[in-house]
Amino acid sequence: xxxxxxxxxxxxxxxxxxxxxxxxxxxxxxxxxxxxxxxxxxxxxxxxxxxxxxxxxxxxxxxxxxxxxxxxxxxxxxxxxxxxxxxxxxxxxxxxxxxxxxxxxxxxxxxxxxxxxxxxxxxxxxxxxxxxxxxxxxxxxxxxxxxxxxxxxxxxxxxxxxxxxxxxxxxxxxxxxxxxxxxxxxxxxxxxxxxxxx
Amino acid sequence: xxxxxxxxxxxxxxxxxxxxxxxxxxxxxxxxxxxxxxxxxxxxxxxxxxxxxxxxxxxxxxxxxxxxxxxxxxxxxxxxxxxxxxxxxxxxxxxxxxxxxxxxxxxxxxxxxxxxxxxxxxxxxxxxxxxxxxxxxxxxxxxxxxxxxxxxxxxxxxxxxxxxxxxxxxxxxxxxxxxxxxxxxxxxxxxxxxxxxx
Numbered sequence: 001x002x003x004x005x006x007x008x009x010x011x012x013x014x015x016x017x018x019x020x021x022x023x024x025x026x027x028x029x030x031x032x033x034x035x036x037x038x039x040x041x042x043x044x045x046x047x048x049x050x051x052x053x054x055x056x057x058x059x060x061x062x063x064x065x066x067x068x069x070x071x072x073x074x075x076x077x078x079x080x081x082x083x084x085x086x087x088x089x090x091x092x093x094x095x096x097x098x099x100x101x102x103x104x105x106x107x108x109x110x111x112x113x114x115x116x117x118x119x120x121x122x123x124x125x126x127x128x129x130x131x132x133x134x135x136x137x138x139x140x141x142x143x144x145x146x147x148x149x150x151x152x153x154x155x156x157x158x159x160x161x162x163x164x165x166x167x168x169x170x171x172x173x174x175x176x177x178x179x180x181x182x183x184x185x186x187x188x189x190x191x192x193x194x195x196x197x198x
Numbered sequence: 199x200x201x202x203x204x205x206x207x208x209x210x211x212x213x214x215x216x217x218x219x220x221x222x223x224x225x226x227x228x229x230x231x232x233x234x235x236x237x238x239x240x241x242x243x244x245x246x247x248x249x250x251x252x253x254x255x256x257x258x259x260x261x262x263x264x265x266x267x268x269x270x271x272x273x274x275x276x277x278x279x280x281x282x283x284x285x286x287x288x289x290x291x292x293x294x295x296x297x298x299x300x301x302x303x304x305x306x307x308x309x310x311x312x313x314x315x316x317x318x319x320x321x322x323x324x325x326x327x328x329x330x331x332x333x334x335x336x337x338x339x340x341x342x343x344x345x346x347x348x349x350x351x352x353x354x355x356x357x358x359x360x361x362x363x364x365x366x367x368x369x370x371x372x373x374x375x376x377x378x379x380x381x382x383x384x385x386x387x388x389x390x391x392x393x394x395x396x
Contacts, residue, residue: 051322053282056256059272074257074275084251088286090295093327095288124249129291 052089250287
């Protein structure tokens with residue numbers, strides 16, 4: 001059995017590839033942005049730095065079998081669109097909420113990566129004074145930015161009024177915050193949160 | 199078609215009954231504690247009072263069909279144990295986290311309603327200064343209490359050391375906070391949160 005330095009088996013990473021259709025793998029590490037964020041959140045959790053979890057994928061269950069003497073089996077179900085962002089939790093008492101997306105583009109970030117429900121949720125969180133942002137990865141460039149939700153909301157509004165359908169990378173460089181990638185944790189986004197909010 | 203005053207059809211409530219095995223229905227309204235909390239959270243969300251959502255049930259997906267020209271169908275999946283509580287969100291910038299449970303008992307609340315992962319999560323949230331509690335319903339008595347997590351954590355620790363396996367109702371009455379049930383919202387738990395934290 002082949003293992004990565006972190007103990008993850010080669011096989012497990014392979015399964016992740018096929019499962020995460022449309023999720024691009026960056027830098028040939030066999031790891032997705034989601035994997036890296038999960039590891040980052042585990043790092044924060046283990047050290048009592050923050051409690052942030054990815055929400056389960058919402059599923060519409062249609063048919064379940066309850067066999068005797070074994071676990072219930074879902075026999076028919078469908079993926080539902082999430083009504084919120086994927087990640088939320090608590091950091092120093094404050095509410096933290098974010099979505100993570102990646103693009104292969106090099107000069108802009110397409111807004112089609114987000115959907116209406118997520119945008120609406122972020123807008124609600126901002127109104128409640130939650131800390132709300134997106135983590136934007138330019139996978140071809142290996143650059144990851146923390147970009148506060150209120151910037152994204154402006155671009156989204158603009159698009160709805162007929163404006164452009166992507167955020168120019170220059171704007172993300174200017175208004176966003178480059179996250180220096182590390183080994184442990186891989187995507188230390190709380191460093192930026194500290195600078196911005198504490 | 200028979201409808202409840204809120205527009206919910208009788209049939210739909212029936213489906214909820216069978217779906218929520220082991221969840222007792224209180225006061226013959228055909229509504230579960232979960233239904234009432236979802237309506238309460240919708241009420242808060244619609245009025246920009248708070249953003250609180252129930253997390254989706256975590257599912258382990260084993261087999262998915264991707265038919266041409268129609269939505270992906272999950273053909274085999276299993277229920278996973280949640281690693282967190284069911285509800286979280288933001289209220290006035292603060293992180294809010296809770297679990298809701300009900301019992302038919304009249305004199306105590308059985309601790310077996312909770313599992314280790316949830317307790318551990320609540321303990322982590324308390325350490326991060328999040329607002330963390332459980333909503334305990336005595337369905338036979340139609341009484342609902344907000345009971346702060348740190349009380350529950352003490353009883354849990356006690357049980358692990360061989361202590362009693364339920365919380366006496368008297369303790370819940372003394373340390374917890376009775377939520378006066380209403381029509382809109384049905385379970386106005388933020389009133390208690392206001393008194394305790396703001």
